[in-house]
Amino acid sequence: MPHSLTKIWIHLIFGTKERIPLIDESFEKKLYEHLKQIIENDFKSLAASINGTPDHIHILMLQNQNYSIADIAKNLKGNSSHWINQSGFIKSKFAWQTGYGAFSISESMISEVKRYIFNQKEHHKKSSFAEEYKRFEEKYGFRDGNR
Numbered sequence: 001m002p003h004s005l006t007k008i009w010i011h012l013i014f015g016t017k018e019r020i021p022l023i024d025e026s027f028e029k030k031l032y033e034h035l036k037q038i039i040e041n042d043f044k045s046l047a048a049s050i051n052g053t054p055d056h057i058h059i060l061m062l063q064n065q066n067y068s069i070a071d072i073a074k075n076l077k078g079n080s081s082h083w084i085n086q087s088g089f090i091k092s093k094f095a096w097q098t099g100y101g102a103f104s105i106s107e108s109m110i111s112e113v114k115r116y117i118f119n120q121k122e123h124h125k126k127s128s129f130a131e132e133y134k135r136f137e138e139k140y141g142f143r144d145g146n147r
Helices: 028-042 069-086 107-118 129-139
Strands: 008-015 046-053 056-063 101-105
Touching: 008 069, 008 107, 028 046, 028 056, 028 069, 046 107, 056 069, 056 107, 101 107
Parallel strands: none
Antiparallel strands: 008 056, 008 101, 046 056
């Protein structure tokens, strides 16, 4: 094969430090657009969907094979927290939690994941981010020691 072909969909999730609700609706759309620009311009990847709640965000992206998910997540979090702090959107210091979740998504599930991300605010009227993340850990086999 003369060239490499990849199509890797990633559902990336990360939250604010200590899950404090710092993402206000007054700037959340600007934040999502900022994250999209980083994904598409700096990492030559497609940001298919971005949404969240005051304490976390979800991103569905088509990952470029030339960049690791660790590098993308680190850059997204570092760049965006700096941007939020420099923009003065909130009075306190903004920071993301240390870790993140990154889950592979099959092509057949893209529409469902987009809907799930789009409906975050409605979804979280019924369950917390901690409960949601626990379900992701169980669904992807992280609760039984597999990593």
